[in-house]
Amino acid sequence: MSLLRSTVLLLLAGCFACGPAKAFELSFPSPLRNNSHTYYAHLPGSLPDGISFFEGFIRSMTVWMDASGNISLSAIDEEREVCSDVGQGSTQNGVNTASFADSFCGDDSYFTGQTVADALTQTSWNPFAILESDIVFNGHRKQRFETVENYFHHVAVHEIGHTLGFGHSAVRSAIMTARLTHGIRRSNLSIDDRCALAMRYGSPEDCPILLGEGLATDGLPTTAEFVGGATNDSGWNYREEFAPSDRITIYGTVVKDRTHAFRSGDLHVVASTEDGLLFARHADGNFHPLEDVENIPSAGELNTDLYAQDLVIMGTRHYEREPSVGPLIGSVYQLVGRTIFFYLAYSVDERPGVYFYGNEPIRVSWPDE
Ligand SMILES: [Zn+2]
Missing domain, CATH: 2.60.40 (Immunoglobulin-like)
Incomplete structure (x- = not known):
């Protein structure tokens, strides 16, 4: 069986597009390959505080890296193909990306339906490692990302959490909570988020x-x-x-x-x-x-x-x-x-x-x- 065919795909919906909340969840039995990920991030425009979305994305990655010395995330400011050519809704082409789009690789049901996602993450993995992750930020929300303080940061930290293998959390303070509480734009990891990180990438004793x-x-x-x-x-x-x-x-x-x-x-x-x-x-x-x-x-x-x-x-x-x-x-x-x-x-x-x-x-x- 080829690596591609043995790989399982999981689509993780962003805030607002979510099923039931779960407390800290690990969606996969395995971590990032080599505990590291490099994104091709094509995110033109800038945040309310004047820095570019690209710099903001790096700032969001840093939140997770600061909390664990065992993961290495980086981003390259370059546009790469997000979607695979195997079909609508698939991003699996071996390249990690972060981008704005008005649909999720041709499937616009997430971004225009009853539950409107801020962003979606699709992750592919085999039993031994998370192989690829693609974060698609909802292009319809770009104006809000540009004007609402900390909004992009919160969503980006949450989506990057999915690419680390974390599911949704029932713990309301968690950045991995399924729903962005109205008016609250968090940028700190809660104990629940830190425990997920410790259980997956650190040592369990780091979870208080x-x-x-x-x-x-x-x-x-x-x-x-x-x-x-x-x-x-x-x-x-x-x-x-x-x-x-x-x-x-x-x-x-x-x-x-x-x-x-x-x-x-x-x-x-x-x-x-x-x-x-x-x-x-x-x-x-x-x-x-x-x-x-x-x-x-x-x-x-x-x-x-x-x-x-x-x-x-x-x-x-x-x-x-x-x-x-x-x-x-x-x-x-x-x-x-x-x-x-x-x-x-x-x-x-x-x-x-x-x-x-x-x-x-x-x-x-x-x-x-
Ligand atoms: Zn989510």
Whole structure:
């Protein structure tokens, strides 16, 4: 089989053109080839602060490089063919590009349809590396990119994140969130973005909300990793102690064992109180007493397309995709003055009864006063 035919294509829609949000996601089981990428960037025009779009694009790449010493991104100010000649909507021709266009290689449904994308990224990869990435900025939005402060920068950092292999994030502070919050033009990476970078290109220990060591209940070694934390400011900060009135969201991400890419299975969350009462999160988002620790209910299905997958363990609705379970834990179980430990796990159908989990829990305390 030729390299080209074995290569899988994935189109990642930019802000506003998105399906459900996910917490930090790794879309591919592999990083950039040689951890580096060079773009042919043809971006005529300039930003509100006077620098050229090309210089702005480099500034956006630098955000990711500054956060990880292990990736190398560069751009050449030169116009190259974006689209392949195999068909409409395909960019796969072996050249990385960034450009403005009014359609996505002849497919204008993304840029003129019901959901209008700021930019689209198409990435091709084989099982060992991301081979090619093309970022197409919506030409219809060029005037807004030229006049709205930080708008291009935010979109460019987000799209470059896709080319690093990151999917969308449910964490609202993340630059990889699926939707650009109206009026907010971020240029900083959040903890969630930094964790995605650390898990893929750095060392997992660089992620401040890593949940200890990944273990398997059958005692066999695993490369699975677990990340998560509790926040009441959309993920800018994670903490353990909250007031009863705080609106807490608990985010978690499962980074599957390398041998589990594309396997079907389930996510699991077990909550334990200080005195050993156990609860399991069910797929409806609610926690119920856990009767049998060897048979933990599913908190949701594993997405076979994702290498790392998130779950909003507890919290308010995110774009209607997660049940709102925030008030339940605090009020129904009378947990003021107590601490709950949330353990994140997953299982794969081919190994029934085996759970892969982070050995450190997410701790959440509601002190009395
Ligand atoms: Zn996106």
